[in-house]
Amino acid sequence: MPVLNSIAALEPEMREWRRWLHRNPELQFDLPKTARFVADKLREFGITEIHEGIAETGIVAIIEGQGDGPTIGLRADMDALPIEEASGVEHASETRGKMHACGHDGHTTMLLGAAKYLAQTRNFRGRVALIFQPAEEGGGGARVMVEEGIMDRFDIGQVYGIHNAPNFAEGEFFTAPGPIMAAVDTFHIDIVGKGGHGAMPHDTKDPVVAALGIGQAIQTIVSRNHYALDELVVSVTQIHTGTADNIIPASAYIEGTVRTFDPAVQDMVERRLNQIVAGQAASYDVSASCRYERGYPATVNDAEKAEFAARVAADVVGAGRVTADSPKEMGAEDFSYMLESRPGAYLFLGAGAGPVLHHPEYDFNDAIAPVGASFFARMVETAQPV
Template sequence: MPVINSIAALEPEMREWRRWLHRNPELQFDLPKTAGFVAEKLRAFGVDEIHEGIAQTGIVAIIKGRGPGPTIGLRADMDALPIHEASGVEHASETPGKMHACGHDGHTTMLLGAAKYLAETRNFSGRVALIFQPAEEGGGGGEVMVREGIMDRFEIAQVYGIHNAPNFAEGAFYTTPGPIMAAVDTFHIDITGKGGHGAMPHETRDPIVAALGIGQAIQTIVSRNHYALDELVVSVTQIHAGTADNIVPGTAYLGGTVRTFDPVVQDMVERRLSEIAAGQGASYGVSAICRYERGYPATVNDAERARFAAEVAADVVGAARVTPDAGREMGAEDFSYMLNARPGAYLFLGAGPGPVLHHPEYDFNDAVAPVGASFFARAVEMAQPL
């Protein structure tokens, strides 16, 4: 079966929804307009239940099938990013400094398209729980929704999610059993020395020199402290110090990101960062303290559900356009919390050529929205047939 005909016919309407969402981006948990738009559409579709205010602005909507059975969860994220849009499109963000640079407007649209179809046809048993999640971009909205009990409250047995993938073949699907995205942690290193006149550095304890030494030493964690075939990223992404060219500052700061799949590797990186900061700091006569913050865990697909998801994708776009063992990547996703709570799978949907995610010129490709919506709809019908 290709893209569902009635969903394909929805493409002009879905494009309108998506572009309204794109013009009206909101951040993290503060999504009153976005959540209101979603709830309004769900009511118009005739879903059976709408539960609002979960994780502040999240929504879970229930559609009942034509017979008894379990509940399958489908998730879309709704929040935008704090980026000033430079796409130049007619439907560009109307809020300076905020834009849908990751395609969550498209993800929401895909789930709305599936909701409309499923509410009209109900060719499945049991129930479907439509999960519209806030705060994927750093707020951990997925964790909050799980912590607030959506899996038990709505008796969700399995759960699926999709992310668009620019510069992958348009309309093709990619997934993998086991880990598909990395855990993400953040480190902060605060360096305290002794400031003074730039012409008399011998009277100071220069935190900038120490910061440079620490930044260089951190590179040895990947090159010398772990097995070369284990995936690991440790990136210094921030260095801040100083206010003028003739002043040695008293403090400096380094920060960055860590991406791992193995908790043992994660523990090693946390330990080595503290050791390197303290040791390098001492060698330069300064204090260097590392604060390590654990973020989203690795996104791990259930092997059987990943296989099923690939079958569903093949049903929609054909087996030749599905890669069921695409491997893992070092990005991160808070859908991981939902997969930790229930078995399920996460997939990537190719969006064709264009700017990458989180780029100010990015725009979701509306042509793939019916493909994603058809995947969601067929996942329900194939998992819970009448």
């Protein structure tokens, strides 16, 4: 079955919703305008059970189907990013320093499109829980919603999510059984030395040289402490120090990211970071400390649900346009918390050529919104047929 005709007919309306959201980006949990827009649309669709204020600005809306049955969860993230937009589009962000650079405006629109269709047709048993989530970009909004009990409160038995994927074929789906996205951790290293004049380094304890040594030594974690065929990324992404060409500063700061799929590998990286920082600090005669923050866990699809989601996607776009065994990627996603709580699957939807995610020139491709909405709708109708 191709994109549902009634959802295809919603495309102009969905484009308007998406572009309103794009013009009005909000960050993390602070989404008053976005949440109000979503709730107002749901009420327009005739949905009466709308639970607001979950995880501050999150929403769970319930649509009742025909007769008794289970509850299936569909999730969309709503927050934007702290990026100055440079897309030049007519509907560009109207708020300086904030933009929808990851397509969450499109994800919200896809779920709204599915909501309107499902509220009109109700061609399913049981219930569907529409999960509109804040704070995917660093705030862990999915974790907060799970901790606030949405899975038990609304008796959600399985849960699904979609993310757009620039530079993958437009309208094609990608998913996989098991791990699909990595866990993400962050390390912070503070180095304290003794500052002084750049012409008199013998009177200082130089934190810049120590930072360079630590940064270089960190690279050996992947190359010398880890089995080469297991996935691991350790990247130094920030070094901050110094104020002038003739001053040796008193301190330096290093930050970076770690991407893994195995908790044992996380443990190894954390241990080696602390050992390297301590050893390098001693060798450069400075003091240094390392703080290791564990972030989102790996996103792990339930194998059976991933296979089912791929079959539903094939019903929408054709079997030749669905990859059911896509390679893992080292990006991260807080939908992982929902998948830890309930079986389900996460899929990517190709958006065609264009700037990558988190780029200031990025803009969601409105043409794929009906595809995603049709997938969500068909997922409900196929999982819980009348």
